[in-house]
Amino acid sequence: MIKRVHIIVTGRVQGVGFRYTAVNWAKALGLKGWVTNRLDSSVEIVAEGEQNAIEKLIAKIKSSSPGLVSKCIVEPETPTGEFFGFEML
Numbered sequence: 001m002i003k004r005v006h007i008i009v010t011g012r013v014q015g016v017g018f019r020y021t022a023v024n025w026a027k028a029l030g031l032k033g034w035v036t037n038r039l040d041s042s043v044e045i046v047a048e049g050e051q052n053a054i055e056k057l058i059a060k061i062k063s064s065s066p067g068l069v070s071k072c073i074v075e076p077e078t079p080t081g082e083f084f085g086f087e088m089l
Contacts, residue, residue, distance in 0.1 A: 003054050004033075004079040007045040009061055011070035014041050018068065019088050025060050029053040032083035047086070048079050 009018070014037050022035045022045060031049035038044050047057055062072050 001051060002048060002079045002081070003051045004046070004048040004077040005054055005058070006075045006077050007047070007058070007061065008038075008073045009043045009045065009069055009071070010041075010073075012068050013043045016068060018043055018064070021064070022057075022061070023086055023088050025057055026086040029056055031057060031086055034083070034087050034089050036089035046077070048081070048083055 019035045019037065022043070026033065026035070026045075026047055029049065031047045031053050033045065033047040035043060035045045045061075047054060058072065058074055061069060
């Protein structure tokens with residue numbers, strides 16, 4: 001079953017390659033969606049894919065380099081099927 005999540009990641013996540021890493025994780029897991037920096041220094045991710053892959057992405061984010069991620073807020077959304085890959089905006 002396809003799931004969709006909206007994730008906000010806070011901490012020291014800009015200027016350290018976090019978005020590049022998130023793109024690589026998402027692509028390796030077969031997810032579709034995007035990642036972008038926000039003006040408040042957080043990173044925003046929208047991901048669609050199999051529930052197991054979504055859960056693995058969230059686990060990778062939460063366990064990423066110590067001191068980088070201080071908070072990971074995950075909100076479920078309704079899948080739209082609008083994405084063709086995973087990209088950095």
